Amino acid sequence: MQYGLKRSVRDSYVVGMVVWSEGLSGQPLPHCSTIKSAAFQPTGPLYLPSIFAKLSVLANVKGLLSHTKRFAMNKSKTKLSADDALRMFRQMVRIRTFENNANQLYLSAKMPGLTHMYSGEEAVAVGICEALLPTDKITSTHRGHGHCVAKGADFKAMFCELLGREEGYCRGKGGSMHIADQSNGNLGANAIVGGSMGIATGAALTAKLKKTGGVAVCFFGDGATAQGLMYEVMNMAALWKLPVIYACENNGYSEYTKTEEIAAGSITARAEAFGIESYQVDGQDVIAVNELSKELVERARKGEGPFFLELMTYRYHGHHVGDINREYYRAKSEEQDWRDNRDPIIRMRGWLVKNKYATEEALDELSKEVTEDAESAVAYALNAPYPDVSEVDMHVYTDVEHVLA
Amino acid sequence: MRKITLSKAVNEALVEEMRRDENVFIMGEDVAEAGTPFKVLSGLVEEFGTDRVIDTPISEPGFMGIGVGAAMTGMRPVVDLMFGDFIFLIMDQLCNQAAKTHYMSGGKLNVPLVLRTNMGATRRSAAQHSQSLHAIVAHIPGLKIAMPSSAYEAKGLLKTAIRDDNPVVIFEDKLMYQDSAEVPEEEYTIPFGEACVKREGTDITLIGTSSMVQVCEKAAEMLQAEGISAEVIDPRTIVPLDEKTLVASAKKTGRVIVVDEGHQSFGITSEIASRINEKAFYYLDAPTTRIGAMDVPIPFSPALEDITVPTPERVFEQAKKLVSGELIDAA
Numbered sequence A: 001m002q003y004g005l006k007r008s009v010r011d012s013y014v015v016g017m018v019v020w021s022e023g024l025s026g027q028p029l030p031h032c033s034t035i036k037s038a039a040f041q042p043t044g045p046l047y048l049p050s051i052f053a054k055l056s057v058l059a060n061v062k063g064l065l066s067h068t069k070r071f072a073m074n075k076s077k078t079k080l081s082a083d084d085a086l087r088m089f090r091q092m093v094r095i096r097t098f099e100n101n102a103n104q105l106y107l108s109a110k111m112p113g114l115t116h117m118y119s120g121e122e123a124v125a126v127g128i129c130e131a132l133l134p135t136d137k138i139t140s141t142h143r144g145h146g147h148c149v150a151k152g153a154d155f156k157a158m159f160c161e162l163l164g165r166e167e168g169y170c171r172g173k174g175g176s177m178h179i180a181d182q183s184n185g186n187l188g189a190n191a192i193v194g195g196s197m198g199i200a201t202g203a204a205l206t207a208k209l210k211k212t213g214g215v216a217v218c219f220f221g222d223g224a225t226a227q228g229l230m231y232e233v234m235n236m237a238a239l240w241k242l243p244v245i246y247a248c249e250n251n252g253y254s255e256y257t258k259t260e261e262i263a264a265g266s267i268t269a270r271a272e273a274f275g276i277e278s279y280q281v282d283g284q285d286v287i288a289v290n291e292l293s294k295e296l297v298e299r300a301r302k303g304e305g306p307f308f309l310e311l312m313t314y315r316y317h318g319h320h321v322g323d324i325n326r327e328y329y330r331a332k333s334e335e336q337d338w339r340d341n342r343d344p345i346i347r348m349r350g351w352l353v354k355n356k357y358a359t360e361e362a363l364d365e366l367s368k369e370v371t372e373d374a375e376s377a378v379a380y381a382l383n384a385p386y387p388d389v390s391e392v393d394m395h396v397y398t399d400v401e402h403v404l405a
Numbered sequence B: 001m002r003k004i005t006l007s008k009a010v011n012e013a014l015v016e017e018m019r020r021d022e023n024v025f026i027m028g029e030d031v032a033e034a035g036t037p038f039k040v041l042s043g044l045v046e047e048f049g050t051d052r053v054i055d056t057p058i059s060e061p062g063f064m065g066i067g068v069g070a071a072m073t074g075m076r077p078v079v080d081l082m083f084g085d086f087i088f089l090i091m092d093q094l095c096n097q098a099a100k101t102h103y104m105s106g107g108k109l110n111v112p113l114v115l116r117t118n119m120g121a122t123r124r125s126a127a128q129h130s131q132s133l134h135a136i137v138a139h140i141p142g143l144k145i146a147m148p149s150s151a152y153e154a155k156g157l158l159k160t161a162i163r164d165d166n167p168v169v170i171f172e173d174k175l176m177y178q179d180s181a182e183v184p185e186e187e188y189t190i191p192f193g194e195a196c197v198k199r200e201g202t203d204i205t206l207i208g209t210s211s212m213v214q215v216c217e218k219a220a221e222m223l224q225a226e227g228i229s230a231e232v233i234d235p236r237t238i239v240p241l242d243e244k245t246l247v248a249s250a251k252k253t254g255r256v257i258v259v260d261e262g263h264q265s266f267g268i269t270s271e272i273a274s275r276i277n278e279k280a281f282y283y284l285d286a287p288t289t290r291i292g293a294m295d296v297p298i299p300f301s302p303a304l305e306d307i308t309v310p311t312p313e314r315v316f317e318q319a320k321k322l323v324s325g326e327l328i329d330a331a
């Protein structure tokens, strides 16, 4: 309980934070879909889920405080400027627009291979990356377009990469699963599930050793929590107080399997076992994600890390663009419910208008601009040259130009 | 004879072996309801239930280790590794544990486990989902390695693997799952260590593994049009290797090209070529040469990826040079 006391002091840092106990019912944390009616009442685009407030009271009474905090933003307390709010909105729209175009490229057989859509999860990448500096590092996943855009990438070089063209961020060598704008601190998208956990933690070690004040964020899915590597590096990160934030994007599924079938117990409790401060956040609420991230990033810079976030979110598309007939593992009605009632862009849009940060017309104009930007980038990429075949044996080693020459 | 896809052949082999032996079970990611991303295992969970077709979390070293332990204690697991590239995650369990247990126990413990995985590039999947890593495990004594070249081999070799008391790794080419071949209705197995002469010839021997057998067969057809008679041999298992058949063919034709989709350096092609040089040197009319995947990570861009893998054209050109006596720069 001593630890619990220390926690409650820390709690006061975070605006609008709700402490929520999963220990109360002895049940694991409910998956988003099971908390739908409570968490997503149409009382406004961003709000405090009342059931959690109640639970927290009960938890307090019973002294069952878990380390995990459920975080949601209370809109009245945000200090978000209009500029910041609109930039976050734009970034989310950019991700959605990028993905819609990528999907079209796949469906029209213009894109080589497959790709994993980030649509539906925009608030996670944007909320977190908007709390970072360009020099801060992130590591990304097979579902990485969103992280890439959110960390400042440009459409043109992204579409070029997606289509295997020379001007792509990885000169066409990486494709969708390895897309990354390295100049903005993106250390790469990884096609090995959980493969980047060491990398992010290593980047945090560099920041600590070189005293850069930098922070690293490791993005990974709920499925990746099954990888043993995660537990090895979290242990070291906690021992060495590394400035790393583990951001678990819990979209309810890993491939064709529901999270509850592959994750025993609670995900945040695993991080807590290492003494890592952990939060469960509504990943469809970009302001909640952003406020908490800003707080934790600043604390990580001061050596108070590591931290662990479980962001409750949802992917709208199949596991990849080819996963079309998916009713055997996921009901259409569930997908529709998320699209209609929990969409991060619609919610933010409503919030912006309601708080008079923007008019509907201005937001339509913004979306139109983004659409045009994406369309011209697609047209550009489709006509851009492939890398010259002589590039095939370049970049194998740093000090050999052509390894097979 | 009826024709079925490689995918169906694998599925049939598993069904037959699971019906025959209740100790056989499958374990891996999305193997049950989803039947794997390649849909190879469709229908199995419906027949055998979730105790024998077990979905795992994305914990490759974990479920591989569990497979080893289950195999040592009376079960016959068929562990499904979704992509061959993930073999790097399970190297300890496969190479330090499964491969060595029988030896370290003085022959007292067995690991009758099958690791089913895949290989092969040109699926536009980039460097972490396109590798052909059989040579890496073939290097480790204690493991047997099978590489089916068609639906027929896929079924027969898998059935043999499941009945084998040693750990066996099977690499299926993921681009071949939808390829059909003649597969008998009646039950059969294919013994390990017996190469198959796919086509007889007299001027040159083309040894190919997995999908490279097709590449060699195409090259042989092109060579025939030029009046060159090529023999095509599929070793079918890399460990054990049917050296006798390979060497006999080398002695007969006097020229050999070994084609494999693993990286060319330090790979299967080098191993086979050097055995031929050791055992058939005085019969050879030309150096034994290798064609493997280019020694670079597999690039995403189609413009680059396609030139990294062996093609019938390259085999054809190389064969013509060997037959005409042109000096080969095989580097």
Ligand SMILES: Cc1ncc(C[n+]2csc(CCOP(=O)(O)OP(=O)(O)O)c2C)c(N)n1
Binding pocket: A142, A143, A191, A192, A193, A194, A220, A221, A222, A223, A224, A225, A249, A251, A253, A254, A255, A319, B029, B058, B060, B082, B086, B089
């Ligand atoms: C080590 C490893 N195992 C398996 C896979 C195949 N695979 C790719 S994505 C995926 C599911 C990942 O689920 P999650 O981590 O929840 O991420 P999501 O796709 O939901 O964003 C799997 C099993 C892989 N790429 N790497």
Ligand SMILES: [Mg+2]
Binding pocket: A221, A222, A223, A249, A250, A251, A252, A253, A254, A255
């Ligand atoms: Mg997931």
